[in-house]
Amino acid sequence: MKSNDGNCIWTVIFLILMLSPGESHLALAKGKGSHAIARTNHSKSRVAKTLRKASVSRKMRLVRHKSSKTLNAAKAEKKRNSLLPTSLPGSTHVTVKDQKLKGAVYYLVSGHGGPDPGAIGRYGKYVLPEDEYAYDVTIRLARALMEHGATTYMIVRDPNDGIRDGSVLKLDHDEVTYPNQTIPLNQTLRLRQGTDAVNKLHAKHREAYQRMVTIHVDSRSEGQNIDVFFYHHENSKVGKKLAKHIHKSFQSGYKRSQPTRNYLGTVSDRSSLYVVKNSHPPTVFIELGNIRNGKDQQRFLLADNRQALANWICTGLQTDYKSH
Numbered sequence: 560m561k562s563n564d565g566n567c568i569w570t571v572i573f574l575i576l577m578l579s580p581g582e583s584h585l586a587l588a589k590g591k592g593s594h595a596i597a598r599t600n601h602s603k604s605r606v607a608k609t610l611r612k613a614s615v616s617r618k619m620r621l622v623r624h625k626s627s628k629t630l631n632a633a634k635a636e637k638k639r640n641s642l643l644p645t646s647l648p649g650s651t652h653v654t655v656k657d658q659k660l661k662g663a664v665y666y667l668v669s670g671h672g673g674p675d676p677g678a679i680g681r682y683g684k685y686v687l688p689e690d691e692y693a694y695d696v697t698i699r700l701a702r703a704l705m706e707h708g709a710t711t712y713m714i715v716r717d718p719n720d721g722i723r724d725g726s727v728l729k730l731d732h733d734e735v736t737y738p739n740q741t742i743p744l745n746q747t748l749r750l751r752q753g754t755d756a757v758n759k760l761h762a763k764h765r766e767a768y769q770r771m772v773t774i775h776v777d778s779r780s781e782g783q784n785i786d787v788f789f790y791h792h793e794n795s796k797v798g799k800k801l802a803k804h805i806h807k808s809f810q811s812g813y814k815r816s817q818p819t820r821n822y823l824g825t826v827s828d829r830s831s832l833y834v835v836k837n838s839h840p841p842t843v844f845i846e847l848g849n850i851r852n853g854k855d856q857q858r859f860l861l862a863d864n865r866q867a868l869a870n871w872i873c874t875g876l877q878t879d880y881k882s883h
Contacts, residue, residue, distance in 0.1 A: 649721020673742025678778030699869035805875030
């Protein structure tokens, strides 16, 4: 019995020794499998994280690209708009009422300016400078055109004078030529400067409907009363048509406001005038009256009359635009 018990004990010990390494190997095998799975999972996690980063990066690049395109488009639009006038000098406010003149481009040139006041009239102790009265009618016309959606350039600009309602307009010499050029005293240089400004703008607008209006006040003997009259280039059918449309507007205006008097304003060619001869857009040259004549002076001294002149010119320009 004892021998048998001893044998049993040794048998058990032998079996334990035989089984232990196998279990150890199994445990090791299980450990290796766990590490491999962990490494695989870690690798998958790293790949997924990389893909997420790449996706986010692509999205950010797309957003930046779109933002850049939007910003560039906004800059381009701003640059285009910078070529267009958006306001008038002084404190002149413009409210767009409709788009009757959308697409039309006008160049408005008031006579003289800067060191040259033009013709001088006398009203009691006051002097009446041509450039100030021509300018006031011109800026009123600019406002009227812009109210109907027109692109309007004032070629002669006074940085601090907007529309003025006084009778006597103070003479100053701070006018400039568009965009901000000092006006020379020499007449030929002054006329060339303004004409060059118009022609450069004309080239930028190319295919648009474009017209130029230059406004002056004449100087004759004190006793000579004249009505508003118009000049155009002899070879410009379009310029002649433009002048006639404005002339008809004045005929209608006088018929309504002063039915008892005859309007004697005329339309004629005068190709020798520098701006008429050298300006690229069709041009009408307007003389508002004789600044030395007492009756004609009332056409300039009263703000309502200056506004009426601007309104009638605007009406003629609208007719011309509709019929072009």
